[in-house]
Structures are given as structure tokens and as C-alpha cells.
Amino acid sequence: MNETFSIRRATGENVTRAAVVFSSVNANGFSFFKLFEQFSENLHRIYIRDPFDQWYDQGVSEEITSWDALLRAITTALEELNVKQVMTFGSSMGGYASLRVASHINPHICIAISPQTLLDNRLPHTPKTPVAEANRDLALYLNGWRPNNAAIFFGAADFVDIYNVFRINWQGADLFPIKGQDHLVAQHLLSKRVLLAIVNDFVLKGTYTPNLRIQGRGIRLDRACFDEVQRLLITRIVEGFYRGGDWNVLKYTRALKALHKWADGLHLEAKQLARARQFDEAMLAAESAFKLAPSSVTISDSWAAICRQAGDTEAAILGYRRSLGLRSKHYQALCCLGELLFDIGETQEATEMLRQAAEVRPRREKAQSIAARLGLKLDK
Known part of the structure; x- marks a missing residue:
């Protein structure tokens, strides 16, 4: 170390x-x-x-x-x-x-x-x-x-x-x-x-x-990413969604969808819909994205996060458990699951999730700060 x-x-x-x-x-x-x-x-x-x-x-x-x-x-x-x-x-x-x-x-x-x-x-x-x-x-x-x-x-x-x-x-x-x-x-x-x-x-x-x-x-x-038209659409989606570019993200994700079933196109469409608080459509798009890429921890996390934003705690917990099924030591899922389990009264399991997160990434502060805010002690 x-x-x-x-x-x-x-x-x-x-x-x-x-x-x-x-x-x-x-x-x-x-x-x-x-x-x-x-x-x-x-x-x-x-x-x-x-x-x-x-x-x-x-x-x-x-x-x-x-x-x-x-x-x-x-x-x-x-x-x-x-x-x-x-x-x-x-x-x-x-x-x-x-x-x-x-x-x-x-x-x-x-x-x-x-x-x-x-x-x-x-x-x-x-x-x-x-x-x-x-x-x-x-x-x-x-x-x-x-x-x-x-x-x-x-x-x-x-x-x-x-x-x-x-x-x-x-x-x-x-x-x-x-x-x-x-x-x-x-x-x-x-x-x-x-x-x-x-x-x-x-x-x-x-x-x-x-x-x-x-x-x-x-x-x-x-x-499919070698296709110049699809690659241009992907560039505009990334620059519009992440980098503040003047591109209509939903317009380009939907144009891309007509050419190829891109999991991340649906994933970013879901996140853009969630930004607009259109949660029903966002959750459907996020679930469709995961069906196209069931091995993607990123897309699984995103589906869970959108469910959480929408107030569907049960679905969010299932989503983060799904992420941990893909990667058992996934830091983000451990942290989020710890918070959600605490919210529904599962204090013991919440503590264990945050403890595992702190062990996986000891140099990151998120798990420790969540535990401190919730009044949980992570020391065994």
C-alpha cells in the first residue's frame, strides 16, 4: 500500500x-x-x-x-x-x-x-x-x-x-x-x-x-462505434450531457436509437429524463438499457439511482444489490445501499455495507462520512 x-x-x-x-x-x-x-x-x-x-x-x-x-x-x-x-x-x-x-x-x-x-x-x-x-x-x-x-x-x-x-x-x-x-x-x-x-x-x-x-x-x-455517423452522434451526446455542449441530448439519443440499439444511449436518455424529473419514462429507459447490457455495473447503478430519485426505495435497493451481484466490492453500490438500508431501519446490514466500502477504498471518504452522518460506527 x-x-x-x-x-x-x-x-x-x-x-x-x-x-x-x-x-x-x-x-x-x-x-x-x-x-x-x-x-x-x-x-x-x-x-x-x-x-x-x-x-x-x-x-x-x-x-x-x-x-x-x-x-x-x-x-x-x-x-x-x-x-x-x-x-x-x-x-x-x-x-x-x-x-x-x-x-x-x-x-x-x-x-x-x-x-x-x-x-x-x-x-x-x-x-x-x-x-x-x-x-x-x-x-x-x-x-x-x-x-x-x-x-x-x-x-x-x-x-x-x-x-x-x-x-x-x-x-x-x-x-x-x-x-x-x-x-x-x-x-x-x-x-x-x-x-x-x-x-x-x-x-x-x-x-x-x-x-x-x-x-x-x-x-x-x-x-457499430466504427460507423462515422453513429460516432458523431455519440460525440454530441457525450459533449451535450457531460461537457455542457449546446446539443439536445434527447434528440441525439433518439436519432442514434434508430440506427443501433445502444445500451448507453438509453442509459443517458434515462439520466436526461431524470434531470427533467420525468421519472416514469426515465426508469423505463434505464431498465431497457440494463437489459441490453446486463454486465454493466455503471448502467445498473444508474437504474438504481433513478429509482432512488423517484422515491422508489425498494427498487433502488434491488438495483444496488444487482450491482453488487456483478461486482461484490463495488464501492458506489456499497455506499448507496448502506444509506438506503439505514432509511428502512436495517441498521445492522447498513453498517456492514459501509464497513465493506471503507475496507475496499480506505483512501476515499464517502463511506466514512455517510456513517458519521448516520451515527454509525464502522470499527469492528
Whole structure:
């Protein structure tokens, strides 16, 4: 938990490959640690974690206090390891970092999952406070980058993921929109052992075959986002809903619906209707979105939140329980469920939900602040 930059040498001899693994936001330790430690004999590993959750904008420690310093530290470490082939790897905040570093060091392989390419804090999954202007937009670094071996995986049921990916003029990278998945698609890829197979290929052979590793594992792609008209509509929906753009969100979600059944189109339509306090229509749209993407925790949460706004506590509780069925340690659902259970008098279970949330994300304050407001003690 206290380490932020760790170099772990392979135990075998004459190892010439290394992975630079960046952690996601709110990580209690190094992300993907268990995945990469399976290859400790034949792979050098450099694990990096941002304790500030600021997309590495402030560096990672008292010694490494900026992006430039982080790049120098990575370059120095790779030189000392004397490697010939490098993989950069990360999801979300780590995906942003994987791409950013790759554009500077040109690794043998770059894997980025659900990466942000624009750090506008009006968008989901972005830093709470603004980052330095030089670190805000990955287009500054990626639009001139021509990667030979870069794979970008993202949720095809998540418009913000799609928006982030297609802002960039990719020249050679492989794009994988995963059907029915949202921003948390990394968990899906882990459970299907896709990421294990990709890392194994790199470690043993130095090869890059993500297309082959998807086949036969129940991974489906949704290529509708490659359609230029649909992608333009998605861009306008995201910029209108999240970034204050002068676009009629309902107009564009309904135009998009005529072209393709997009789960996130219905999801954002539901949220826009809820903003207008049209809750009956909002709940119907949210439920339809979940039926299209039943593996999406984001969409499940949204349905539950809309039910809560509408005053349907029972449905909201069922919705958040559904989210926990998809991801048992989902912080947002644990916090919201704790509040709702307290409201209906289930104090013991409410306390347990908030306790679990505090254990899952000890650096976040929401669970503790809810417990304090409700007069609940989370210490066992």
C-alpha cells in the first residue's frame, strides 16, 4: 500500500523483457499485481501507483514529483535492467499512463484498457482537481504516434469510453470495443483470461496476438462505434450531457436509437429524463438499457439511482444489490445501499455495507462520512 514505484527483477537468468504496469485510480496496492507476478521468473516488472489519484500529474512520491520525472525514472529503470523488449500496461488511469509513456519510449507492446484521453473533470473517471495543461489532453502526444503493437480495449456499452478512444487519430493501433461492457471491462478480460494470454505471449515469445487471444473465450466485439455517423452522434451526446455542449441530448439519443440499439444511449436518455424529473419514462429507459447490457455495473447503478430519485426505495435497493451481484466490492453500490438500508431501519446490514466500502477504498471518504452522518460506527 505504501509503495508507489517498485522494480522487481526476474529470478531467471538472461531475461530481456520487462513490463511497466500502471495502477488504476483508488488502488489499494499495485493493479494487476497477481497477473504479472505469475511471470516473476521470466519477466522484469516495474509497478507504478499514483497515491494522489491525479493521473500521475503530480508524480508518485517525494522524489518523483511530475510526469517528466516519472518518465526519467522509468527510462533509467529500463536501462538498468538492460531489456530489449518492453510492454506498457494499464486500465483507466493506468491506461492513460500506458499510452502516455508508450508515446515517449515506443515499447514493443502497449496495452491500454478504457483509457481516458481527455482529463476534463466533468467527464466520469477523471481527476477531482484539474491537472497541468500539458497533461490534460493525450491528443498532444498520440496523434503523431504510429504504434505497431498497441491494443486498446474499451467498453462498447460506455459512450465515454468510446468518446475517449475516438478522439485520437490512431495510426496502427488495434481497437477492441467489447460488447455489453462498460468502463470496468478490465475485470471481464481478466475473468476470461484474455489478459493472461496476452501477457503470456509477450513473456514467452515476445509476440502480440490479441485477436487470437479473444477467440474462443466468449468475448464479443461491437463494431457499430466504427460507423462515422453513429460516432458523431455519440460525440454530441457525450459533449451535450457531460461537457455542457449546446446539443439536445434527447434528440441525439433518439436519432442514434434508430440506427443501433445502444445500451448507453438509453442509459443517458434515462439520466436526461431524470434531470427533467420525468421519472416514469426515465426508469423505463434505464431498465431497457440494463437489459441490453446486463454486465454493466455503471448502467445498473444508474437504474438504481433513478429509482432512488423517484422515491422508489425498494427498487433502488434491488438495483444496488444487482450491482453488487456483478461486482461484490463495488464501492458506489456499497455506499448507496448502506444509506438506503439505514432509511428502512436495517441498521445492522447498513453498517456492514459501509464497513465493506471503507475496507475496499480506505483512501476515499464517502463511506466514512455517510456513517458519521448516520451515527454509525464502522470499527469492528
